[in-house]
Amino acid sequence: MxxxxxxxxxxxxxxxxxxxxxxxxxxxxxxxxxxxxxxxxxxxxxxxxxxxxxxxxxxxxxxxxxxxxxxxxxxxxxxxxxxxxxxxxxxxxxxxxxxxxxxxxxxxxxxxxxxxxxxxxxxxxxxxxxxxxxxxxxxxxxxxxxxxxxxxxxxxxxxxxxxxxxxxxxxxxxxxxxxxxxxVDRQPGHRPSDERFWSPLKNPSLRVGLVISALVAAVIMTTFVVGPFYLSRGLGLDPAWMGLAMAVGPCVAALTGVPAGRWVDRLGSQRMTLAGLGVMALGALLLSLVSGLPAYLGSLVLLTTGYSLFQAANNTAVMSDVEASRRGKVSGLLNLSRNLGLIFGASALGAVFAWATPDVTHALPQSVAYGLHATFAVALGMILLAAGIRHKY
The missing domain is CATH 1.20.1250.20 (MFS general substrate transporter like domains)
Structure with missing residues (x-):
């Protein structure tokens, strides 16, 4: 290069x-x-x-x-x-x-x-x-x-x-x-006079990319919202060890991002988007079933690896075919869909955990584990929904 x-x-x-x-x-x-x-x-x-x-x-x-x-x-x-x-x-x-x-x-x-x-x-x-x-x-x-x-x-x-x-x-x-x-910036191309702010959303492929991006971001946010409660209340980890366990997800994402991008270039964004969702689904399934620190961390590694692959593939699919004059707007929409997904994950899936574990401060470890399992069962459904949408369109 x-x-x-x-x-x-x-x-x-x-x-x-x-x-x-x-x-x-x-x-x-x-x-x-x-x-x-x-x-x-x-x-x-x-x-x-x-x-x-x-x-x-x-x-x-x-x-x-x-x-x-x-x-x-x-x-x-x-x-x-x-x-x-x-x-x-x-x-x-x-x-x-x-x-x-x-x-x-x-x-x-x-x-x-x-x-x-x-x-x-x-x-x-x-x-x-x-x-x-x-x-x-x-x-x-x-x-x-x-x-x-x-x-x-x-x-x-x-x-x-x-x-x-x-x-x-x-x-x-x-x-x-x-x-x-x-x-250096080129002169902006001619735009139709009736170009509207949300006009790129007329493209069905773009709409699909934005919807599944929001769904997947919601699932990833759940690990940051529910994870600390499970690690501290469910497994009894002190703050230092909990911090190390919480760092596993971002570290895996950091290590797998570039290889994931290479696979996307080699095998195509559509195939790799579905592969990433498949790996995420396996991680979420395990998180809805297993207990204990090694099983939790192993499931988290799978979930985050799948997320890295999905992100690289979906971002590539969304941005590759956008005409140059609209790339900024579409990039903004892609980031917005991710942010809205993070907010939805923190609120809606956080509410699922709160419903399954009503009094988290005094809850027994088994009750916190049940809350984790219930939350990731819902998260698994969201990943499967995203995969279904991506496969159909």
Whole structure:
């Protein structure tokens, strides 16, 4: 791969990593923020929620803006906004200031996420899109996995401000790389005057890709919502061991993303989407039946490996056949479907677990295990639904 492509891929990879890190690194600082600002847990939760809600609210608009004004130009603006917002977060004198700065950081992250996927087709040949999608999936997983460990280290050395200030030099580095290596924007092509905001959704193949992306994201979110309760209350793990067990999923995703992308390029996105859903279904089936730490971790490895394969294949299928003038908008829709899936997984499948284990604080380990099994039985149904939709269309 020639030098320009390497520099471009480093820029896109760093953009994706920073957007993911923006969520996970803040979580570890919530207790310190509650202490620093003398605030309740519910109040400091807005530090995380403001970022996620900002991304969800504007990501489709950010993608559409890239199509109209130029994707490289808009990505540079997003990276600079992200870096400035990180600085404002680190300098925040009060909790409301920090929450507002996190909204700005989320707006920058929305642009970064939308433009990163959209620019793959501008940067590499069609035959290599799968492996680059796999690489970006890996960087997202690495960003998620790094948050607790890197954040904990920064927190202990320099305090909560360092959780946000670290994004300033990294955001500026990504912007410099994007400026030097990403292809210069072409003049936008002619658009029909009646082009509507949601017009890409007329494509049935795209609709299918977005629906199954949301279903699968909901299932993956369940591991982060239900997993900690099962590991702590069901298996009695202390926080340190629970943290290690929780890191298994993101680490597996980080290791399998690039190989998954290569398989997609070699064997085709349709076949690999179904293969990924099949592996996920096996993992969810085991999670709905087995108990104990080794069985839980083995099932989680299967589920996450299938997710990596699905992500690389589905993202490739959605983005490969999109005309260049709509890539930003479709990338925004793809990210939006994933975010909505994460929110649905946290609320709806979390509600299934709460229904199956009513009093989780005082529940017996067997009751918590039953809640896990019931939740992943529903999750298995959602994966099979996704596979059925994908196979039919």
């Amino acid at each position: 020639h030098t320009v492509s390497r520099g471009a891929l480093v820029s896109l990879s760093l953009s994706m990593l920073l957007a993911a890190l923006g969520t996970s690194i803040a979580n570890v600082g919530l207790p310190a923020l509650a202490h620093a600002f003398d605030a309740s847990f519910h109040a400091v939760q807005w530090v995380v929620l403001a970022y996620l809600l900002a991304i969800t609210a504007v990501i489709v608009s950010a993608g559409s803006l890239g199509d109209r004004l130029g994707r490289r130009r808009v990505l540079l603006a997003g990276l600079l906004l992200f870096a400035v917002a990180c600085g404002l977060c680190g300098l925040a004198p009060s909790l409301p200031w920090l929450v507002v700065a996190r909204v700005l950081q989320g707006l920058g992250a929305a642009v970064m996420m939308a433009m990163t996927l959209a620019m793959v087709g501008d940067t590499v040949t069609k035959e290599r899109i799968g492996r680059v999608m796999g690489l970006l999936g890996t960087m997202s997983a690495v960003g998620t996995a790094m948050g607790p460990s890197v954040g904990g280290m920064l927190l202990s050395l320099w305090g909560w401000q360092a959780l946000f200030l670290v994004g300033v030099p990294l955001g500026l580095l990504a912007a410099a790389l994007a400026y030097c290596y990403l292809p």
